[in-house]
Amino acid sequence: MSNIIYINPITRISGFLEIEVKIENNEIVDAKSSGVLYRGFEKMLLGRSPLDAIYFTERICGICSTAHSMASALCLEDALKITPTLNSNLLRNIIHGCEFIQNHIRHFYQFVIPDYVKGPDIIGSSYSNNDYRLPDNLSYRINKNYIESLTFSRAAHEMIAVLGGKAPHNHGIFVGGVTCNIDSAKIIKLQSLLKSIKDFVNTKMLEDVYIISQYYSDYFNIGIGCKNLMTYGLFDFDDKSIFYVKPSVLINGMKYSFEKNNITENVFYSWYETQSNSVPFESPPDTNLNKKDAYSFVKAPRYKGYPMETGPLSRMYLSGIYKRGISAMDRIVARALEADKIIDIVENMLNMLEILPSNQDIYEIPDIAIGAGLTDTTRGSLAHYISIKDKKIEKYDIITPSTWNLSSRSENGTRGPVENALIGTYISSLSSPVEIGRIVRSFDPCISCATHVAVKDKKPIDFIIDIL
Amino acid sequence: MxxxxxxxxxxxxxxxxxxxxxxxxxxxxxxxxxxxxxxxxxxxxxxxxxxxxxxxxxxxxxxxxxxxxxxxxxxxxxxxxxxxxxxxxxxxxxxxxxxxxxxxxxxxxxxxxxxxxxxxxxxxxxxxxxxxxxxxxxxxxxxxxxxxxxxxxxxxxxxxxxxxxxxxxxxxxxxxxxxxxxxxxxxxxxxxxxxxxxxxxxxxxxxxxxxYSLTVHDGCTRRSFFNKGIFAQKLGDAECMFKLGCRGPVTKADCPIRKWNQYVNYPIGDNTPCIGCAQDNFPDGMEPFVRY
Structure with a gap:
């Protein structure tokens, strides 16, 4: 006997997501992830001033806006043939690093913890699932830290504002590096804020993550996924004290260097009218809700044809720092360890800064140019592609980390990483399938990003009948 | 009140x-x-x-x-x-x-x-x-x-x-x-x-x-530059960014007085123009955000 379970909304993520699973004998045998929010940024960007792409694309996502400003600035610098100075580059990597810290703290406490720990009772009526395992004293500890964590995720955004004007949606990252003129007062303020964050992460957060991983150690064996890992590289500096990870991939257990021409974006099961699978797309494809076999508007990016998991675990694994394995709990542990790692890198970058004015210039927009900006960011690998014609944006294509992780099936039927991670999971209670949300959230989905070009199945009810 | x-x-x-x-x-x-x-x-x-x-x-x-x-x-x-x-x-x-x-x-x-x-x-x-x-x-x-x-x-x-x-x-x-x-x-x-x-x-x-009773321009920390006609040439400069496309004069918000994120900064304080993000015709009526 099979059951179909829908979970919509998947709360405690950024944006709207529906997860649909087919269950036989308490085991997930099929899974589909569907973003249910559409805005269409790639269409909006056409004809606008290329320099405006930075502040415009930030607004794809309120929780990781700095990521888009970073990728967009890299993309424009590629098109305009501009290289920032080391000092400017350090400053914007500090801004970017602070966005990771903000995200990782908020993801663990505000998004993940309510799945594993009862309380804190600041929202709604008292919640309980059927699988809370912590003794009261540890629940009390972690709930206290849930509240305390708000101070430190906020402090990470304050650091962004010192260098970038405000957060979310900073102004500081721009073509040529940054716009702020660094001085000693700013540096000491940043060091002071970072020190408080570092103390919290080291004395509270890492131990809280350890507690969760001990009481829920079975989650080291589920939510494994496609096992192909990818990073576009992050803090890829020659100086070891600020280096993190080179662009690289893991396919079938073998590590290779990353080559951007191996990326394709497949729409076979997506509601788009295009024959192209090239990256970037020739033009933003039109939608067709009646397309045969299509079930989602999330595209299916692939690397050499493989679905790829991207994010903190991919980076920690490919950098050789984290070796335990790939699973739902490994993702949570690796994310916390990465927060610690990035705090150290930001600390070292702050120590390397020189008191120099920003390196801004008057930028000439070429009549014709193309550019690509690929970087790893909080949730994984992010790419922006631009084509400029007559000094305007002719095409703009964005592939976000969550598009990789939440991708739909490709033409050979291969599932995306989140779909794949759900398959085979044993569901203890069909009326309260806590396992599903825990696995999905381990990827830290950002639907605001993934579905900047995605929409919802128009005929969901018909669709249920089809697969039954 | x-x-x-x-x-x-x-x-x-x-x-x-x-x-x-x-x-x-x-x-x-x-x-x-x-x-x-x-x-x-x-x-x-x-x-x-x-x-x-x-x-x-x-x-x-x-x-x-x-x-x-x-x-x-x-x-x-x-x-x-x-x-x-x-x-x-x-x-x-x-x-x-x-x-x-x-x-x-x-x-x-x-x-x-x-x-x-x-x-x-x-x-x-x-x-x-x-x-x-x-x-x-x-x-x-x-x-x-x-x-x-x-x-x-x-x-x-x-x-x-x-x-x-x-x-x-x-x-x-x-x-x-x-x-x-x-x-x-x-x-x-x-x-x-x-x-x-x-x-x-x-x-x-x-x-x-x-x-929202005042424009960003009303309370701007660079207003004296505007009054004296001293204008920035590019982002990163210290002067008034009116000629770079600053939308402070048409945007009602108290950013210069209140400031953001524990009151530490705001876009103009970061040497970038206000892009009018609080105004009714944002973004289409506020572009280009930056011009030289």
């Missing part, structure tokens, strides 16, 4: 969110008023306003939720999921509550470009959820520029056919708290005012005067 005969800039300074909030807490305690409930709906947008709210300090989120309101529903923070989360929302509708909507309302294909929940096999669009809540809300706040004016979610060619929450609920009184995102003080300060004093004074676009 009408001190408008005084200097509005002094009003903006004295009526900080914290003084309002202290007043409202005293009011709650002295009059034994039950805390109001709060429903926060994320519609077609980036969820940047709830993140901005989390960035609030004095009052912070915890203070807001402990002392001022009971948060009954928010997609980013709710411990529930699926049908149980939607039931929490339904239960909250039967209470007295303030409704906050961030994001625009997508109308394309019957609202299916923004889905709020699936309940008993039925798709509940975000437009539907907003309507259900608005019909029962005591007060309605459109938070952020998408919700207030359409914002970036309805930028040309508006692929999701989005309109502002304000226009969608044109039969209701909706307070606009624009900004991309809205400053946490603008939100908590308005809520505090609603609790203690009821409706705040609003301008002709339904924005609370205590936060």
């Amino acid at each position: 009408n001190k408008f005969e005084n200097c509005p800039m002094i009003d903006s300074k004295s009526q900080t969110a914290m003084t309002l909030i202290n007043q409202s807490i005293d009011y709650i305690k002295q009059n034994n008023v039950p805390k109001l409930n709060l429903i926060w709906l994320e519609a077609t947008g980036c969820s940047g306003n709830i993140i901005s709210l989390l960035n609030g300090e004095n009052p912070g989120l915890y203070f807001l939720l402990k002392e001022m309101v009971n948060l009954k529903y928010d997609n980013s923070l709710s411990p529930y999921q699926g049908e149980r989360a939607f039931e929490e929302f339904l239960e909250a509708l039967n209470t007295e509550f303030i409704l906050v909507v961030e994001g625009a309302i997508s109308l394309k294909d019957g609202g299916l470009y923004s889905v709020f929940a699936r309940y008993k096999g039925k798709i509940i669009t975000t437009a539907k959820a907003v309507r259900m809540a608005a019909d029962k809300a005591k007060y309605i706040l459109a938070v952020g520029t998408c919700s207030s004016f359409g914002g970036i979610s309805s930028a040309s060619p508006n692929p999701s056919e989005s309109i502002s929450t304000f226009d969608y609920l044109n039969d209701k009184t909706v307070i606009r708290i624009p900004g991309c995102p809205a400053h946490p003080d603008w939100v908590t300060g308005t809520i505090a005012h609603l609790i203690s004093f009821g409706m705040p004074l609003l301008d002709e676009k339904n924005r609370p005067l205590m936060f």
